[in-house]
Every structure is written in C-alpha cells, then in structure tokens.
Amino acid sequence: KISANPQWIEELHELIDYFVKKSIEFEVMVYQTDLHIPSIHWKKNYSPIQSLVLGDIELAKQISKHCQDNNLKVFPIFSPTVAMGSEMIRICLHRFNSKVQIDFLFKTILECLKK
Secondary structure: OHHHOHHHHHHHHHHHHHHHHHHHHHHHHHHHOOOOOOOOEEOOOOOOEEEEEOOOHHHHHHHHHHHHHOOOOOEEEOOOOOOOOOOEEEEEOOOOOOHHHHHHHHHHHHHHHOO
16 A cells, blocks of 8 residues: 555655656657647646546547557547547556656657557
C-alpha cells in the first residue's frame, strides 16, 4: 500500500512533477510544428492519472495502438464515457515508472502525430 511508505509517495509526486513539466513542453512542441491539431491538450491536474485530450476517436485509437505496439500501456477513452469531441488517451503513472519511460511516451505520441 503506497500510503504506508512516505518515500513511495514522494517518488510518485516527483514523477508527476516531471510528467506535468514534459506535458507543457509537449504542447509547445505540437503548437510549434505544422501538425495543426487545435483540440489536442493535456488535462491539467496533479494526479497519477493523466489524460491527453484529442477530440477525435480515430486519432485516440491510432495513438493508443501505436503506444501499445511500443509496449506502453495507455487507454483510449471514447463517448459515452466522455463527451463526444473530448476523446482522449489516459495514462496511469506508477511510482516504479522512470523518467526515461515518460520521455519515451511523449516521443512515441509525437511520432504517431507526425505520421
């Protein structure tokens, strides 16, 4: 149980901090490219559960499949679970994830968006 170990809680918080920082860099990178995906954004929260809002079912399917093909466990979320036009992929962070894995996740998503 994570609450039983304060060090685990601290490790998870550090990982969330890193993820949030990288998500901001990711949005800037997407904005600066010629990808023209206006609806794409990370839901801003300080939680182990992170969501990349894509606003498109097919794009959510493509990205989740590409991530899963690269051994990254992400979940596509569609209507009626979320409002139509708010389709997303959901990522669950765990204290045992590494910064290298987070970097690879962002690289893999960007790679898929550029296809």
